[in-house]
Amino acid sequence: MATREKLLASLHAATTFRGGDRPLTYSALARPYIDAGKRSLSERIALLIERLRGYDAEVSETTPQELHATITYVVEKSGRKQLVVPVGLPATWLGPATNWQRDNGSAHGTIDAADGVMTAASCAIADSGTIALHHGPLEGRRLLSLLPDWHLIVLHSCQIVETLPEYFARFVEPPGLVTWISGPSATADIEMTRIKGVHGPRFLSVIIVHDELSRPT
Template identity: 40%
Template sequence: MSSRERILGRVRRALADVRDDDTPYEQAVRRDYLSEHGERSVEETVELLAENLADYRAIVHRCADEELPDVLGRLLAARGARTVLVPPGLPERWLEAVDATRVPDRAASTPHELDRVDSVVTGCAVAIAETGTIVLDGSPDQGRRRITLVPDHHICVVRVPAQVVSSVPQAMPRLDPARPLTWISGPSATSDIELDRVEGVHGPRTLEVVLVSGDEVAPLA
């Protein structure tokens, strides 16, 4: 008897006493838990997001929509970025003040080519205040997952308040589980057995988040 047959046999035995009219899983699991902790205004939710992003060592900036091109230009110049990776759907206006050479998001790019890029600028799918988490879903303004994992510096633009939610339960309905989701809580980091923190092991060492208010994009449903 193969391992596969043994496993399937155990599954059949475990299900032998399950009635055909047993309660479906969707009904058996209670889902009356809180969708957020406490009640917050939109402004308080955005403040909590900024606070938790900073707590995870992300660098947080705020600006109005019309100021975004200048802010991105200043951040990339301060970084000394000579090249910036650009997803295909990133609004052209965002990079009007950027002098760095633009590198397109290409399927053919190798890890070594991506590693030579100085910075990457993306949008996001949603930002979660309670956990300080940015979620990317591979949309045109975010590009392929690997472009935010290999380069050492990531600038992520979050539209406020359209893309900000309080909690993970509120974020889930906005996300498509069939898409390549990347959940980011601060820059990449790990610790060895002596708890010495090392950043940039499996992602960018530096994450900068720009909270943009007054964006023309309507809030998500």
Template identity: 40%
Template sequence: MSQRDLVLGRVRRALADVPREERPDEVPVARDYLRVHGARTPEETVRLLAVHLADYRARVHHCDGDGVAAKVAELLSARGARSVVAPPGLPGGWLPEGIDRIEDDPGLTARDLDAVDSVVTGCAVAVAETGTLVLDASPDQGRRRITLVPDHHVCVVRVPDQVVASVPEALERLDPGRPQTWISGPSATSDIELDRVEGVHGPRALDVVLAGPAVAAGPGVPSDD
């Protein structure tokens, strides 16, 4: 018996008591699992997000709501970026003067995007417990392609408004009909020898700007100060 036969046999046994005419959406699914693991203040939730982003080797930065442009300029300068692809709804003040702003356009090919130094986007929601950024192709985030091809991604997260504790809370905010990209750190993979390689199927470098009220320093909280 093949492995395929074993798997299909288990599926058939699991469905043995299900009437053939029953459809999946006709039976309510119990959702009595924990929605959030522990109680936290909004500040503690943002702090947890910062810790988990750093665990995934994202570089975490903090600024107040009016300091986004200066922080983005600093990050692009440190990277030596001269060209940036920007989604159509990105606030105009987020990019510094003198940078070559390339508007997101369906005509941009993967080769075109590979020649761009960086991409700057907003965020739909960020998940603290998993250190995950979720993009949903909103105007300040653009098409999925622009965040997968350039080697450097700067993502601005408005805190605490765009930060939730858990994946269930994030799903409640997202429209399932929109294309979603879930990002947990820079793109990376490893071979059987566990040699880590970054930038295989996405940006090699991820800078996350937490824009909003300052998060008090605590054990393990990354800081770029």
């Protein structure tokens, strides 16, 4: 405790106002950078797809009506049988051909042994090809989307923003847990060359659901 008081006292002494320009308050800080992009929804989606493919992620597009069929197709094409999913993922997403395991606090070993994981997401930023997980019931615990080698993310078009500041404008209340994912696990530690796949999922697939193409039923 002694260190805390001493340190704070020396920090107060070091930052006491001594004349000159009065330091700016937080709200007075200038933010002259671009906050919102100008792209239309379809251009935003196109940019996100370009960025994701640039990171070596696989991308498919579908409509709300065909989501179930698309998931089944993508999973079958991957050849993976044993997939884990978060507790809150809609049952209607899960096709019969796959062995889906809901994560009810499963052991680390069980999740590690799965062929892949499917989750929803909270938002995607087209400009940098980033997908944000806030780890709610549809996105699962953090390790769920980490241990398996394949991560399949279902993203809705209404969740896609163009710039990073637009993302932060959407989530004014700071989420407690966030993982921002930009492509599969990678490293540039060997001769500064980005190579795919070290510890996180080496394969990333994204299904984009075009909500705007939703037909009233």
